Amino acid sequence: MTTEPKARRAxxxxxxxxxxxxxxxxxxxxxxxLLAGVVEGLGAFVQVQIIKGWLFVAATSALLYAxxxxxxxxxxxxxxRHRTSLESMADALILIDSQGRIVEANxxxxxxxGLAAGEVPTEIQRFIEVLDIRRPxxxxxxxxxxxxxxxxxxETVREDEFxxxxxxxxxxxxxxxxxxxxxxxxxxxxxxxxxxxxxxxxKRLERMRDEFLxxxxxxxxxxxxxxxxxxxxLDRWTPGGHEPRxxxxxxxxxxxxxRLTQLVQxxxxxxxxxxxxxxxxxxxxxxxxxxxxxxxxxxxxxxxxRLVLHQEGRVFVDADRDRIDQVLVNLFDxxxxxxxxxxxxxxxxxxEAGTGVVSIRxxxxxxxxxxxxxxxxxxxxxHAGLESDxxxxxxxxxxxxxxxxxxxGRIWFESEAGKGSTFSFSLALAEAAQEQEQVAxx
Ligand code: ADP
Numbered sequence: 015m016t017t018e019p020k021a022r023r024a025x026x027x028x029x030x031x032x033x034x035x036x037x038x039x040x041x042x043x044x045x046x047x048l049l050a051g052v053v054e055g056l057g058a059f060v061q062v063q064i065i066k067g068w069l070f071v072a073a074t075s076a077l078l079y080a081x082x083x084x085x086x087x088x089x090x091x092x093x094x095r096h097r098t099s100l101e102s103m104a105d106a107l108i109l110i111d112s113q114g115r116i117v118e119a120n121x122x123x124x125x126x127x128g129l130a131a132g133e134v135p136t137e138i139q140r141f142i143e144v145l146d147i148r149r150p151x152x153x154x155x156x157x158x159x160x161x162x163x164x165x166x167x168x169e170t171v172r173e174d175e176f177x178x179x180x181x182x183x184x185x186x187x188x189x190x191x192x193x194x195x196x197x198x199x200x201x202x203x204x205x206x207x208x209x210x211x212x213x214x215x216x217k218r219l220e221r222m223r224d225e226f227l228x229x230x231x232x233x234x235x236x237x238x239x240x241x242x243x244x245x246x247x248l249d250r251w252t253p254g255g256h257e258p259r260x261x262x263x264x265x266x267x268x269x270x271x272x273r274l275t276q277l278v279q280x281x282x283x284x285x286x287x288x289x290x291x292x293x294x295x296x297x298x299x300x301x302x303x304x305x306x307x308x309x310x311x312x313x314x315x316x317x318x319x320r321l322v323l324h325q326e327g328r329v330f331v332d333a334d335r336d337r338i339d340q341v342l343v344n345l346f347d348x349x350x351x352x353x354x355x356x357x358x359x360x361x362x363x364x365x366e367a368g369t370g371v372v373s374i375r376x377x378x379x380x381x382x383x384x385x386x387x388x389x390x391x392x393x394x395x396x397h398a399g400l401e402s403d404x405x406x407x408x409x410x411x412x413x414x415x416x417x418x419x420x421x422x423g424r425i426w427f428e429s430e431a432g433k434g435s436t437f438s439f440s441l442a443l444a445e446a447a448q449e450q451e452q453v454a455x456x
Contacts, residue, residue: 034077041070106210109195110162112203114138126188126212128180138162146179150187161192165206168194175213187217224288231282238278242271277407283340284392284409287416294334294420298444301329301338301370302363308342309361318356321346325363329370332444337417341425344410345374345437351404352397353378353434365443369423373438381429389427390415414439 045066053059100107100120106127109118119134127145135141139157147155157163161171171192178186189211194203245267249256256264286292302325309321331338349359357377364371381389385396395408418425418439429435 030077030081034074038070038074106212108138108141108162108208108210110138110166110206110208112166112205114162114166116141117205123210126180126186126210127178128182128184133181144181148177150175150177152177161190162206162208165192165194165208166203168196168203170194185214187213189213221289224285227281228285228289228291231278231285234278235275235282238271238274242268242275245271280407280409280413283413287413292416292420294337296332296334298330298332299335301331301372301441304335304339305342305361305363305372308339308346312343312346312350315347316350316356319350319353320358322358322360323363324360327365329363329365330444331370331441333421333441334417338421338441341414341417341439342372344414345439348410348437349374349376349378349435351406352376352380354404366440368443369440370443371438371440373436375434375436377434380431380433380435381427382431386427386429390425 046063049059049062049066053062100118103120103122106122106125107118107120108116108123111117114137116134116136116138123129123134124131135144138160142157142160147160149155155176161174164171171190173189173191175187175189178188180186190208191211192206192208195205195207196203245264249264249268252260255261283292302323305325306323309323313321346359353359353376355378359377360375362371362373362375364373379397379402381396382400388394389396390411391408392412393408394412395403395406397403398408415425418441421441423439423441425437425439427435427437
């Protein structure tokens with residue numbers, strides 16, 4: 015909400031103008047009567063009338079001058095305030111008119127791109143060429159995809175990320191937000207406001223974190239495998255078998271080291287994904303068979319749950335079997351973990367709109383509406399801080415999303431608090447399968 019400052023309201027010149035109008039009106043009405051009583055003779059009266067006229071013009075001019083000066087000073091002060099605000103902004107700001115001309119660029123623009131004053135091109139298209147703007151994956155961006163262009167078309171672009179080249183050759187990672195300036199409803203934007211934020215340092219730190227995670231996870235794998243190996247050896251070496259308590263201890267040791275291995279593997283995968291080091295080994299396989307295989311393995315995890323598979327026809331996909339196995343394990347794991355009261359977990363494998371789709375429905379606690387928006391974000395845990403919090407690292411779903419997206423597929427969910435959730439993902443059908451499907455339809 016914007017409020018008009020008090021000083022501006024007080025400076026509205028209607029009061030002096032009204033006083034002037036009253037005084038001038040009275041003066042015009044009564045001054046001649048007054049003068050006729052005081053001045054004698056026509057010559058002197060004319061002279062006094064001329065002086066009176068001049069005085070009137072002088073007073074009016076002085077009043078006009080004072081008013082204009084006051085208004086100009088207020089205008090200049092407000093302009094100076096706006097300019098100082100623009101110049102003090104930490105983010106770079108560029109104003110572009112509908113012709114693509116840069117009408118304003120603050121000091122942060124110069125600092126960000128290493129330009130001297132006067133080196134900012136006057137046309138935004140020229141500026142874009144100079145900066146060699148690219149997507150974070152290195153691909154080129156067309157003029158129509160540029161946030162400034164989109165803003166001039168009326169679209170608001172939020173935090174789109176780009177790589178730009180400074181004049182000294184350094185590459186910056188920037189986030190761009192662009193909004194149209196529409197002065198009259200229904201009209202085309204007159205200007206576009208583009209705000210650029212430097213994310214280079216943040217991205218460097220994120221990369222360091224991912225490198226660290228990757229190294230730490232890698233280093234942790236060996237001791238965990240050793241612990242598990244020796245625990246199994248000890249288990250086998252015990253002459254005459256275990257006492258019940260010992261047997262239980264070995265089983266727990268085994269299960270927990272498996273859990274630890276899985277967690278470390280997930281951390282490793284997540285950091286590899288971020289660093290672009292997760293390669294896919296695609297092969298053709300039947301999705302239903304894989305789902306049935308995972309389901310069988312997971313069946314023993316909980317005695318409270320019954321896993322039920324529904325499949326109509328065979329669904330061949332061309333994907334990395336191990337990675338899709340990982341997605342399924344994660345989704346089953348969550349379905350069990352977030353249905354603590356138990357019940358049926360149902361799985362459907364089908365062909366929908368030319369893609370292979372797997373849907374897993376649980377009768378669990380569901381996800382509150384307001385916590386659903388960021389579900390696939392790294393380290394996000396929708397139940398954190400709630401009574402229903404089951405612990406975890408919040409990376410399983412992020413991994414699932416990344417793996418599915420790398421296959422060119424899609425992952426989504428429907429959920430209602432207290433009523434359970436359905437998580438689904440789709441994968442393109444293997445080519446031969448597409449042909450088979452077409453033949454079946456004919
Ligand atoms: P984790 O389970 O380790 O916390 P995930 O990335 O697998 O991490 O899941 C992220 C969050 O999504 C979980 O913390 C949980 O709040 C929510 N979630 C995932 N699956 C389900 C589900 N089937 N039912 C309810 N909430 C779920």
